[in-house]
Amino acid sequence: MHNLYERLKQQKEAKSAASRPDSGPSGVSVVDAASVSDARREPRPGRRPAVRLSPPWEQVAGEVWRAVYRSAAPAAAVVRRCASIGGLLVGPETDPEGLCFLDSETTGLSGGAGTTAFLLASARLQAEELETTLLFLSDFSGEPVFLQLVREQLLRAQTLVTYNGRAFDVAILRNRFLLNRIEPVERQHIDLLHPARRLFGTVLERCSLSVVEREILGITRQADIDGAAVPDAWLRFIRTGDSARIQPVFSHVLQDSASLLQLLARIELLAADEDGNGNVDPLQRARLLIESPYRVAGSLSLRQRGLSSLEALACVPDHPQSATAARYYCALQRRRGNWGAAQRVWLLHFERRxxxxxxxxxxxxxxxxxxxxxxxxxxxxxxxxxxxxxxxxxxxxxxxxxxxxxxxxxxxxxxxxxxxxxxxxx
CATH class of the missing domain: 1.25.40 (Serine Threonine Protein Phosphatase 5, Tetratricopeptide repeat)
Structure with missing residues (x-):
């Protein structure tokens, strides 16, 4: 029994010596540098990796980062002109410098209390340039500071311009403000999704911003990340600290905010009949001009232009939308007491169609x-x-x-x- 005990003890000591790293002359353990590098690159469970973002990113506070980008904005001239003379979405009551083209990226699309905004783009006109400020949340713990900086951006704005922002982006931010006991900011809001649906809804397969960019604005994104993959990219970035995973998201949101300016200018050109783009529903364009639902003080010239377009469409019986246009036109004229104009269109459709x-x-x-x-x-x-x-x-x-x-x-x-x-x- 004694001999067996000694043999087991010797085997245990030999095994421990074999697993111990080699020592140098001074007795210091020699460890492979590659293994150290791998250990630093792959964080231990529960240990958060350090976040490093290259310029123009700067760390504002803790887990919050900020970057400012500037780019040429030829569409700014169109927006300024329409704001001065009165357009469909902007008019003399709108300060072009006070427009804030807003887009955000979140951890999901559910819109509930568990959905967090981690990236915000707010773009403003500066002379003939578009200045875009990105605010980035690199971990959940920095959300209160992130929201305070977002609030400062919103306070600087007079009017928000978004794409589906009324139902999503602004609603998400409002929820996060309330959950963090921060007073929400209320601003005038132009949601471009609604006029885009009315103008292009019957001629496009769907009215997502990417489709409108491609078919209406002529913008083709190169190596763009799919919007559905954005939340996963951010969560992977949090786990690994690899900034290469999040860079496509930054490019994605920058393009979104720039497209908002171009889309606003294109809609105003279509309203002014200065754009020959054929991908427009002529009936909805005329109705938009007549109703002018997006401005409190719509332009009378816009309404008259819309009524003329509607009459022209109603008086072409062979057009597929002629009957619908004629019904709407005659109903308007009947409410106004202009029975003669309505009677002419009725008689035209009665005799020719x-x-x-x-x-x-x-x-x-x-x-x-x-x-x-x-x-x-x-x-x-x-x-x-x-x-x-x-x-x-x-x-x-x-x-x-x-x-x-x-x-x-x-x-x-x-x-x-x-x-x-x-x-x-x-």
Whole structure:
């Protein structure tokens, strides 16, 4: 037993000596430099790697970084001109220098309390340049400081310009402000998604910013990161500290903010009819100009231009949107009491397209406005003979019967009075 114990003890000592690193002449352990480098590159569990970002990035405080980029902005001249004369989205009440083109990147798209904004781009016009400030959160612990700096950027702005920012970017920031007990900032807001959908929604496969950039602005991104991959890129950056993983996200958000300026200028040019881009819904363009829903004090010249465009579209019966444009145009003119303009369009569609809706509107116009029952009866009689009128045959029959009853009562009254009425020959 004693010999067995000694042998086991010797084997244990030999094993420990074999696993111990070699020592140099002075007794200091010699360790492979490559293994040290690997150990530093791959952090131990629970140990956070150091964050290093190259200029123009500067560390503002703790986990918050800031960078400022400047680029030429030819579209700035268009925005300034439209702001001075009054455009669809900007007007004399808008200070071009107070526009803040805002975009953010977050940890997800759910929009709930667990979604955090970690990157914000705020771009402003400076003369003929676009100055973009990026604020970056390199770890969750720095969020309160990050939000304070974001708030300072928002306070400098007069009007925010975003793409789906009303439902997402601004809503996320507001949630994070409230969760961190920071007072939110309220500013005027131009969300370009809504006019873009109305102008391009029927001619584009979808109205995401990347599609609008490619099809409307002619911008093709090179080696761009997919928006869905952005949250994962940031989380990997937090775990590894590798700045190469996050650089594509910086380029992505910079392009987003620059595209907002170009898209704003393009929409204003389309509203002013100074852009010949064919990828526009002409009906929605006219309706946008007439309604001017994005400015409190819309320009009367814009509304008149929209009404003229709508009338021109309504008077081309062969256009696929002509019937819809005619209905909308006639409804507007009827509300304004301009019955003559509405009657001309109704008559055009009644005679050239045999439109049943135009026949009904014309019959009502003659029956109720002009009190010309004979003309109303003639229109209903002609429409009832069309082959495609079977779907509304019952309505036409009821209308004709009502007009005939009115004609009969009028005839009885005139004969009882001993007069010759206008409908005696009917």
């Amino acid at each position: 045999r439109s049943l809706w135009a026949a009904v509107e014309l019959a009502k116009y003659h029956e109720h406005r002009r009190r010309d029952l004979a003309a109303a009866a003639d229109i209903v009689e002609r429409a009832a003979g069309w082959d495609h009128a079977r779907a509304v045959q019952a309505e036409l029959v009821r209308r004709r019967q009502r007009i005939e009853r009115k004609l009969l009562r009028s005839l009885v009254k005139t004969r009882a009075a001993g007069k010759t009425g206008p409908y005696d020959g009917v």
